[in-house]
Amino acid sequence: MKLHINRARWLVMLGAVVVLAGLWLVSPALGWDGPIYAPNQYFVQVQPGTSLSTVQQLVSSMGGTIIKEMPLPDTYLVEMTGAKSNTTKRTLSASPMGAQTKWVITGFYPNTMHHLDAIPNDPNWDKQWNMTLINMPQAWDRYKGNSAVGVAVIDSGVWGDHEDLKGRVVGGYDYVDNDSDPTNDLVGHGTHCAGIIGAIGDNGIGICGINWGGVSIIPVRIFGAPGTGATTDVIVQALNYVHQYKDTYNIQVVNMSFGGAPGVEDPVEHAAITQLANDQIVLCAAAGNDGTNSDHGVSAPALYPECIAVSAVGPTDQLAYYSSWGPSNEVDIAAPGGDDTYGLDMMVLSTVPQYSGSTWTSGYEYMQGTSMACPHVAGAAALLLSSGVARTDVRNRLLDTARIPKPPVVFDKRKFGAGILDMASALSSGSIRIVKPSKGAYVTNKPDFKFSVRGIDPTSIAVYVDYTDLNDDGTPDNLANEIPVISGVPASQYLDQTQTTMQFNWAEVSQVPLSVGLHFIYVTAKTTNGDVLSDWGVFNVVSQVIPAGVHLFSFPISLAATNPFDGTVTMTANPSEVLLDNATGAPLDFRVSNPGRAQLVRWLAPMNTYYSYITGTSDPNDNSPRFDDRAWMNPLARMTLPSGVSQIIPTGGGYRPDVANHYLQFPAGAGFWLILKSDAIINDIYPAISAPGGFNIYLYKGWNLIGNPYTTAVPRKSILLTYRGETKTLDEAGTGANAWVQPQIYGYSTVGTPGYQIIPDRGMLNPYEGYWIRTLVGGIDPHDSLVMTVQP
Numbered sequence: 001m002k003l004h005i006n007r008a009r010w011l012v013m014l015g016a017v018v019v020l021a022g023l024w025l026v027s028p029a030l031g032w033d034g035p036i037y038a039p040n041q042y043f044v045q046v047q048p049g050t051s052l053s054t055v056q057q058l059v060s061s062m063g064g065t066i067i068k069e070m071p072l073p074d075t076y077l078v079e080m081t082g083a084k085s086n087t088t089k090r091t092l093s094a095s096p097m098g099a100q101t102k103w104v105i106t107g108f109y110p111n112t113m114h115h116l117d118a119i120p121n122d123p124n125w126d127k128q129w130n131m132t133l134i135n136m137p138q139a140w141d142r143y144k145g146n147s148a149v150g151v152a153v154i155d156s157g158v159w160g161d162h163e164d165l166k167g168r169v170v171g172g173y174d175y176v177d178n179d180s181d182p183t184n185d186l187v188g189h190g191t192h193c194a195g196i197i198g199a200i201g202d203n204g205i206g207i208c209g210i211n212w213g214g215v216s217i218i219p220v221r222i223f224g225a226p227g228t229g230a231t232t233d234v235i236v237q238a239l240n241y242v243h244q245y246k247d248t249y250n251i252q253v254v255n256m257s258f259g260g261a262p263g264v265e266d267p268v269e270h271a272a273i274t275q276l277a278n279d280q281i282v283l284c285a286a287a288g289n290d291g292t293n294s295d296h297g298v299s300a301p302a303l304y305p306e307c308i309a310v311s312a313v314g315p316t317d318q319l320a321y322y323s324s325w326g327p328s329n330e331v332d333i334a335a336p337g338g339d340d341t342y343g344l345d346m347m348v349l350s351t352v353p354q355y356s357g358s359t360w361t362s363g364y365e366y367m368q369g370t371s372m373a374c375p376h377v378a379g380a381a382a383l384l385l386s387s388g389v390a391r392t393d394v395r396n397r398l399l400d401t402a403r404i405p406k407p408p409v410v411f412d413k414r415k416f417g418a419g420i421l422d423m424a425s426a427l428s429s430g431s432i433r434i435v436k437p438s439k440g441a442y443v444t445n446k447p448d449f450k451f452s453v454r455g456i457d458p459t460s461i462a463v464y465v466d467y468t469d470l471n472d473d474g475t476p477d478n479l480a481n482e483i484p485v486i487s488g489v490p491a492s493q494y495l496d497q498t499q500t501t502m503q504f505n506w507a508e509v510s511q512v513p514l515s516v517g518l519h520f521i522y523v524t525a526k527t528t529n530g531d532v533l534s535d536w537g538v539f540n541v542v543s544q545v546i547p548a549g550v551h552l553f554s555f556p557i558s559l560a561a562t563n564p565f566d567g568t569v570t571m572t573a574n575p576s577e578v579l580l581d582n583a584t585g586a587p588l589d590f591r592v593s594n595p596g597r598a599q600l601v602r603w604l605a606p607m608n609t610y611y612s613y614i615t616g617t618s619d620p621n622d623n624s625p626r627f628d629d630r631a632w633m634n635p636l637a638r639m640t641l642p643s644g645v646s647q648i649i650p651t652g653g654g655y656r657p658d659v660a661n662h663y664l665q666f667p668a669g670a671g672f673w674l675i676l677k678s679d680a681i682i683n684d685i686y687p688a689i690s691a692p693g694g695f696n697i698y699l700y701k702g703w704n705l706i707g708n709p710y711t712t713a714v715p716r717k718s719i720l721l722t723y724r725g726e727t728k729t730l731d732e733a734g735t736g737a738n739a740w741v742q743p744q745i746y747g748y749s750t751v752g753t754p755g756y757q758i759i760p761d762r763g764m765l766n767p768y769e770g771y772w773i774r775t776l777v778g779g780i781d782p783h784d785s786l787v788m789t790v791q792p
Helices: 052-061 083-094 098-104 129-133 136-140 189-198 232-245 267-278 370-386 391-400 488-492
Strands: 016-018 037-046 064-069 075-080 105-112 145-155 214-221 251-256 282-286 308-313 333-336 348-356 359-368 431-436 441-443 448-454 462-465 501-505 517-526 532-541 549-554 560-562 569-571 579-581 599-604 609-613 636-640 646-650 671-676 680-682 695-699 702-707 720-723 726-729 741-749 755-758 770-775 786-790
Touching: 037 052, 052 064, 052 075, 052 098, 129 136, 129 333, 145 189, 145 232, 145 370, 189 214, 189 348, 189 359, 189 370, 214 232, 214 370, 232 251, 232 267, 251 370, 267 282, 282 370, 282 391, 308 370, 308 391, 333 370, 359 370, 370 391, 431 517, 431 532, 448 517, 462 488, 549 702, 549 741, 549 770, 599 702, 671 702, 671 770, 695 702
Parallel strands: 145 214, 145 251, 251 282, 282 308, 308 333, 441 532
Antiparallel strands: 016 359, 037 075, 037 105, 064 075, 348 359, 431 448, 448 501, 462 517, 517 532, 549 671, 560 569, 579 680, 599 609, 599 671, 636 646, 695 786, 702 770, 720 726, 720 786, 741 755, 741 770
């Protein structure tokens, strides 16, 4: 057996960076049938103040004896001896002292056996950080795998004579040499993947695979010598082999650590993938190793919805620098793939064939890539199947129980999917997961909460929001010192009829809105078997969440900096800094090359035209606007007055009338069309405008798109209009032969059927909303200006 490091790099996803170091071991497959108890031993709890002699008499009447007093108030360990130990329940109710027993004894519990987490004796176990990262020791306490489950590894072959894989490699085909011997793995990539899935554990040699107790590996060889690729026709043949022999070798999982160009689908390959999905085979595929490229999207077959797309993380939960992701939510889950920026031993150690002349020997190497991450998920799927989870439930079980990365890593579903693989949670007899607020989400101060639950005692649920966490691990330092916002029976009342979803709004459990800023959430429950489950997350409360869709929008902030010498205006922030993606907190993308981009459009009344805010016109990767942008960056325009004089005028927004200088407070007072493909939020680092004395908005003859400049609703009736030294209410200015305006103000509703709505006389102008108003007077000449005053 050798320990070897190889820094050779080769791509295809077989795109792995290779390095070495590792060994694992095996033992018989063990099932987990629930808690194990010490034979005939129970804890008895009694009413406070009950004498020892009374307890002895009661226990004796039930056929038991006291073994010891516990160092807890009124608690004893007893042993139920003889035939009476089998009739305890009958004795409690039918013994001569039954009535006394019922009120003296308050608790009767079995003495549970506890064990250390299952740790294999493989000599290189201490190098397998990847297994502890996904909580395999806790998972192995329950299941260790079963050879009845088959995993097809479509790769470079698998050398079945490796000391840590002997007896596990069955069947398969070689589409490189076109024969039935797929074991001649010339590059070690397929054997490395197979070791992660099922290297024999606890055998005193090498390393330990996820299914250490048993799994069947079916190799399908499509890659030959290093540097060679595989064409679609060969891949389709390999996929068809799985389809044909799925019953022969009980193939229930396929591992595909390969891929093509990012974002490029192959209809022929996809058809073969669909066929296997119809066979109810769990399909796992590596996301790709293009993370360092500008086009870092997920490649096929991982991008097909039938596959579980796996990205790679390193030892700190951070996404590996090479791992492909995005551009949307193509990644389903993340798993250890290694990251050599933390050192060579922070790659993934697994089995490889070593060559000495014409002799092959068992070796171990470090490699890294999404190729290594993928077999962690394929192996996890096989372990779930061996535990009895149905094929149709495997995908959801893996994703629903994935954990969020540990701080300071920021959770981004485009990179991590549902989160990082967590096998202890996946194999638990129950689960509880926070669905809303999603990890790192931005929400309002009265957010909705939603939890996914499975196999738990409904009355054991407890939800905590904000707690002491001095060690920064995201969970409460001492739960006993914390007060849940809701728990027990009240919490269970928010479960749906299927007992699988719990949801409520913050206003239902607290009269105090959450403050703007970062908040922590922790939820815990017990399974019906008594296991304690938990989940935690972080979310941000912001002043405004903007749902996907079309909006007439306003920004109640001022970002315009006026030069006092020449009156020019500079914008201090771009829309992508003000508007953030609700799911990730990343700047909103306005690049014209992105089909999912946000769009911001402003109507410039003096010019009677629309302008769109667009980025990425000169560089498709740049989210910065054009230098001549008028929708946002240049709210002033030079125009020629009727007198022939050239003058700079504002094209939107307004100013505070109660201050000496009337500097433009743009974008406050301006209205915009905002079109979103996904939810967005307002970045709260930009404070809301303060205008207690009112806010003046410039209007020009014709249609004007204005915005409420405040973060609170303002009455329509409070609006005033000033023209040529005279001030009127909106209704006054809209009546008579010499009316200044049409008195109707139009909003845009997205509720029900989208469309314009007239604001009623006693209606309100809502915060963050834009409105249309048509004026009959108002020019660009200062002596002919029409100004609307909005009062808080």
